Amino acid sequence: MNSTMQPTRRSRTQRAVVVVLAVALVASTGVLAVLAASPASAATTTSEPAATTAPGQDDGTHLDAVGALVLRRLLLADPVAQSKWLSGKPIADPVREQAVVDEAVSLARQEGVDPDLVTRVVRSQISASKVVQRGLITSWTHDPASAPTTAPDLATIRPQLDAIDTDLVAAIGAAQATAHDPRCAHLVVAERKRLSAGLDSLHRKGVRDALSGFCTA
Known part of the structure; x- marks a missing residue:
């Protein structure tokens, strides 16, 4: 069973x-x-498509390269001022300034960069440098104890300025769209704030002047 x-x-x-x-x-x-x-x-x-910038607008990232060069150039105004303080040379040097602009414009034309934009930006760098030089020398005049006693020769500083100016033309070329962008002023303000972090009031003013001629409109 x-x-x-x-x-x-x-x-x-x-x-x-x-x-x-x-x-x-x-x-x-x-x-x-x-x-x-x-x-x-x-x-x-399915991965989401990456966000894209609207046609005719620039996201401002190219302005970072311009800003970095602007700051490097502006900080060289300090040793330039020191050298001029000790040598007694004037702050303004119209012949040298025009030669700097002419060289930058010539390079811009060779590289297909807007020469008017390059002219404005380079002149702004020269103006900003003189603002810092003038501020420092005025300060040393009122307080001689704070004045420098040694300084590099201008002949050693100018090649550094020339190299920055050469790189600046290329950076301006990459950022031409930003100069014509309707948001250019806003982007410049943001870049100015980024560059000014940690600077004193004199150098902040220099940064403002250095970027003042960038936007077309």
Whole structure:
């Protein structure tokens, strides 16, 4: 009796297991189909498109390169002022200033950069440098004890200025779209704040003057 019933129970158990597995397979297939068709699943497997700048607008990143060069050039006004203080040379040097502008414009034309934009920006650098030089020399005049007693020769500083001016023309060329962008003034203000962090009031004024001629409008 027991020997004949044991296979029967085993068969029933096996059939039950098969049925459970079949149901589970069908259920899982249905879930996968629903997940594949659902928008949430597509959202998790498809990367979102990167944000793009609107046509005709620049995101201002090219202005960072201009700003970095502007700051480097402006900080060289300090040793220039020291040298002029000790040598007695005047702050303004119209012949040298015009030669700097002419060289930058010539390079701009060779590289296809807007010569009017380059003229404005380079003249702004010269003006900003003189603002800092004048402020320092005025301070030393009123407080001789704070005046420098040694300084580098201008002949060693000018090659550094010339190298910056050369790089500046290329940076201006890369940022021409920003100069014509309707948001240019806003972008310049943001760059000015970034560059002015940690500077004293005199050098902050220099940064403002140095970027003042960048925007076309």
